[in-house]
Amino acid sequence: MSADMVTTWVLCWRIDRRDGVTIGLTGHDHDLWIDGLRYRAAPGLTPSAIVRGDGLDPDLMEASGALTSAAIGERDLLGGRWDGASVAAIAVDWTGVEPAVPLGQGEIGTMQLGEGGFTAELRGIGALLDQPVAEETSPDCRAALGDRRCRVAMAGRRRLVRVTGWDGDATLTLDAVEPVANAYGQGRLIWFGGANAGLEAMVARSEENRIRLSAAPAFAVEGRPLVELVEGCDKRLDTCLSRFGNVVNFRGEPFLPGIDLLTRYPGA
Structure with a gap:
């Protein structure tokens, strides 16, 4: 790729909030239209180096910028509107000659506000590997009320x-x-x-x-x-029985002895 071609490539971010709001930002000095979405010029948006690999380590990258875009304000950042938003980073040839190149995707992790700007940590899909793969036993139910394991109908709740x-x-x-x-x-x-x-x-x-x-x-x-x-539900067996009549789907072990069994003795 020649030096002249490199100067036509810009970085773009597509951010989808959990409440359905979607915005596009670009480091270009003019707005860009990509796949029907307007990527607004945000020259102050600066990404860290993006490293892609085939290992199992979580992909992490950071983006920092000034709070110059009307779509991202300090009030909304502090209020948590951007927490957990999904993010896709792409490199775009603004001349339209070359197709866009995906660089990474994930969700917004921690965000910090500084003097006149913000820093956001972007957690890649590989970060999902950090989550536990097996459940621990517990006396309380591990299902969420109304999910596919609980199966309580939520239409009237x-x-x-x-x-x-x-x-x-x-x-x-x-x-x-x-x-x-x-x-x-x-x-x-x-x-x-x-x-x-x-x-x-x-x-x-x-x-x-x-x-x-x-x-x-x-x-x-x-x-x-x-x-x-x-x-909601307090996850207890008696609540599952008396309020929901759903013991058959209870996802807990209320009668499994715990470590307190070691401290029991006759007459205690």
Whole structure:
């Protein structure tokens, strides 16, 4: 490849957020249209060296840049909108003579904010090899409520409600009462309105028309935003039996002796 040809190649990033938003960024000085997506010029976006190999080590790369794009703002970064977003890096010949060359793909890992910019770690597909391949035994169920192993129907266990009050921390008041005690404990809340729209939160506990989130909302709650509540489960066998009637799909070992068996003795 000649030096003249190298000067026509630019790096592009396609980022797909978990809430369905997709943006394209390029290091070129003009916007580019690739496969129907507009890659906006972001000259301040600087990638680290991208190393590709056939080994089993996870592929890691970093990208840093100034917060100059309206699509990526400090407020959204701090709010977690970009956490876990999928990323694809490609090299593109902006003259259109040569086809695009894929460089790597994965998801956004840790992000750090600095003076006037950000640094994002991009975890490649090889990073999936770091995850455990076998489950450990546990007295509690290891399935998620409603997944393919649990098989509890979730059609009637989701509902749209409005937030009518916020204590300034992690407690919300709703315009509806829970169907059973602590129905949404260990469940999820998905924001459809307000400044937190598109974000998800874990519910620590629910009581009548109030819920306690595991962490305070990223942004202040104003007005009466619409949210979706998804019921949760405390993973215990008696809950699986009494509330869901789903013991046949319980994924735990509640009667398996633990290490406390070694400390038992007659009369203890």
